[in-house]
Amino acid sequence: MAYDDTNIFARILRGEIPAKTVYEDEHALAFHDINPQAPQHILVIPKGPYQSMDDFTAHAPDALIAGFFKAVGHVARQMGATETGYRILANHGADAHQEVPHLHIHIFAGRPLGPMLT
Numbered sequence: 527m528a529y530d531d532t533n534i535f536a537r538i539l540r541g542e543i544p545a546k547t548v549y550e551d552e553h554a555l556a557f558h559d560i561n562p563q564a565p566q567h568i569l570v571i572p573k574g575p576y577q578s579m580d581d582f583t584a585h586a587p588d589a590l591i592a593g594f595f596k597a598v599g600h601v602a603r604q605m606g607a608t609e610t611g612y613r614i615l616a617n618h619g620a621d622a623h624q625e626v627p628h629l630h631i632h633i634f635a636g637r638p639l640g641p642m643l644t
């Protein structure tokens with residue numbers, strides 16, 4: 527399926543919709559989830575038209591892939607969650623209930639997160 531550049535995260539990247547940004551570099555943007563599921567719930571998105579992890583890793587330039595994952599690690603450290611723990615999650619497609627068709631990694635922290643989601 528073609529990337530839909532009207533999705534909400536594409537619009538955040540273009541500055542058309544506000545977001546509570548916590549980190550930004552040339553590869554990634556990180557911001558608070560509008561409906562947090564943990565005391566800290568940050569979304570990290572790549573700066574490019576990628577719907578999913580499989581799309582991203584198949585089509586993005588290596589520098590963007592590396593930069594994006596470095597940004598995820600940076601944000602986890604910035605959240606102060608490396609000692610107590612955190613969870614990262616990426617949904618893709620209907621079975622995973624992906625709501626926004628732009629790759630995003632959720633980072634959850636700030637409380638015991640329980641067993642892994644299924």
Ligand code: 5GP
Nearest residue numbers: 534545557558559560561617623624625626
């Ligand atoms: P998904 O189910 O696609 O993995 O998660 C999408 C996430 O995006 C949800 O956790 C939802 O709360 C968040 N979200 C949806 N619309 C907006 C928005 O306009 N701004 C922000 N910051 N988060 C959003």
